[in-house]
Amino acid sequence: MSTVEIKNLHKSFGSLEVLRGIDFTVESGQVVCVIGPSGSGKSTLLRCVNLLEQPTSGTVVVDGVDLTDPDVDIDAARRHIGMVFQQFNLFPHLTVRRNVTIAQERVLKRSKGECDRVARENLEKVGLIEKIDAYPPQLSGGQQQRVAIARALAMNPSLMLFDEPTSALDPELVGDVLAVMRKLAEDGMTMLVVTHEMGFAREVADRVVFMDGGVIVEDGPPEQVIADPQHERTREFLRRVL
Numbered sequence: 001m002s003t004v005e006i007k008n009l010h011k012s013f014g015s016l017e018v019l020r021g022i023d024f025t026v027e028s029g030q031v032v033c034v035i036g037p038s039g040s041g042k043s044t045l046l047r048c049v050n051l052l053e054q055p056t057s058g059t060v061v062v063d064g065v066d067l068t069d070p071d072v073d074i075d076a077a078r079r080h081i082g083m084v085f086q087q088f089n090l091f092p093h094l095t096v097r098r099n100v101t102i103a104q105e106r107v108l109k110r111s112k113g114e115c116d117r118v119a120r121e122n123l124e125k126v127g128l129i130e131k132i133d134a135y136p137p138q139l140s141g142g143q144q145q146r147v148a149i150a151r152a153l154a155m156n157p158s159l160m161l162f163d164e165p166t167s168a169l170d171p172e173l174v175g176d177v178l179a180v181m182r183k184l185a186e187d188g189m190t191m192l193v194v195t196h197e198m199g200f201a202r203e204v205a206d207r208v209v210f211m212d213g214g215v216i217v218e219d220g221p222p223e224q225v226i227a228d229p230q231h232e233r234t235r236e237f238l239r240r241v242l
């Protein structure tokens, strides 16, 4: 499984400095939850980890490969990183099966039979094998998000990034998605998760990182950052979300 090392990461959009020197690491098999107010740079941080955004300066090293090195094969590096977004981004006009096989076929050049086998295996994992021939609009938001997770897993990632995966869901659908993520964590996946689900962070995360204003204010085990925060900014944020 992957490791992530971020050193002195800065990201600006024009004159707006969104990340102002971020340092942290994720050890192999760890789950790190990133929390913080809207606009604090959480999504930008995640997007810098798979180079959906180009960092302004600093380094992002995944599995020993510096993704900010201009000579790096970014497509190859990115292939090992799965990402799940708040909006599931499934192809609505393709079946669940096709949504989970298309990148395997086109990017990994797997045979049709192999793509199908891997799709089934991962749809089993997220509890949706019976929906394999359905179309996304026929599914609930929670089911669509689980398909999106299966689609990411089908690429055999060694690192999974989640950006508020349950924020767009009706409350009663959140639990099923979190259960799938918890199982993934138990299976040893390295995970970086932006979330407002404090219960999940408390129970599943090895570390919780609190971001505010483009910097990390606090980084530690959940029993410290959530239960006994050291900084007033963290305490104020938690009072609002808990």
Ligand code: ADP
Pocket: 013, 016, 018, 036, 037, 038, 039, 040, 041, 042, 043, 044, 045
């Ligand atoms: P969070 O995920 O914590 O809510 P974001 O990383 O999405 O925060 O955004 C942090 C700041 O960066 C916000 O002020 C946002 O408007 C700005 N921002 C994010 N992406 C872009 C972009 N592509 N261009 C310009 N500004 C952006």
Ligand code: MG
Pocket: 042, 043, 044, 163, 164
């Ligand atoms: Mg965000």
